Amino acid sequence: MSVSEEVEELIAGARVSAHLATSVDDRPHVAPVWYAYEDGVVSLVTGGKKLRNVRANPRVALSIERADGPTVHWTATLLGTATVVEDRDRVERARERIFAKYDAADQAGEYGFQPLVRVTVRTATCEVF
Numbered sequence: 001m002s003v004s005e006e007v008e009e010l011i012a013g014a015r016v017s018a019h020l021a022t023s024v025d026d027r028p029h030v031a032p033v034w035y036a037y038e039d040g041v042v043s044l045v046t047g048g049k050k051l052r053n054v055r056a057n058p059r060v061a062l063s064i065e066r067a068d069g070p071t072v073h074w075t076a077t078l079l080g081t082a083t084v085v086e087d088r089d090r091v092e093r094a095r096e097r098i099f100a101k102y103d104a105a106d107q108a109g110e111y112g113f114q115p116l117v118r119v120t121v122r123t124a125t126c127e128v129f
Contacts, residue, residue, distance in 0.1 A: 003040050003124040007076050010126060011064050012037045015102050020044065021061040022053035029053055034104075035062070036097045040121050042078065043094045047114040051084070054117055058082040062119065074128040078121045085116040 021030045035044045042062055046054075054060065060082050065075040085091065094116045099108040 003078070003121050004126070007078075007124045007126045008037070010066070010074055011076055011078075013101075014066055016064055016066045018062055018064045020046075020050055021063070022050060022057065023059075024053045024056045030063075033062075034098050034102050035064075036094065036101055042080070042119040042121060043098065044117050044119075045091060045095050045098060045111075045114045046117055047111075051115060051117070054082045055084060060119055074126060076124060076126045078119070078124045080119040080121040080123075082117050082119045085118060087116075088113070091116045 018033050018035050019030050020033045021028060023029065029049055031050050033044045033046060033050070035042050037043075058081050060080060062078040062080075063075065064078070065073075067073045085094075091113070095108050096105065099105050
């Protein structure tokens with residue numbers, strides 16, 4: 001696993017802003033996502049263009065940042081390989097975890113079925129400022 005303890009501590013439990021970057025035909029696409037992190041894997045549930053791009057090119061980047069007032073700022077950049085999971089039980093367990101993290105458990109069922117995307121992180125860098 002290529003995620004340091006420092007980065008894991010920052011991204012694992014925080015309800016923070018995250019963006020998934022995908023690229024197909026040299027056309028980058030960046031979009032916000034909610035995620036959960038555990039043991040070197042970022043999990044998110046998505047559809048639309050993000051999902052189409054991941055299916056076409058599983059190499060992705062995630063940018064995660066936190067800015068809490070004037071003193072707590074950090075940004076983490078993760079590069080990895082995405083895998084699409086369509087098993088409904090696994091998707092539902094991941095969805096529950098992700099939505100609970102963002103205090104939105106009651107909204108988990110509002111989006112219909114969207115596959116789980118699991119990003120195995122290869123490298124992670126972090127800046128604290």
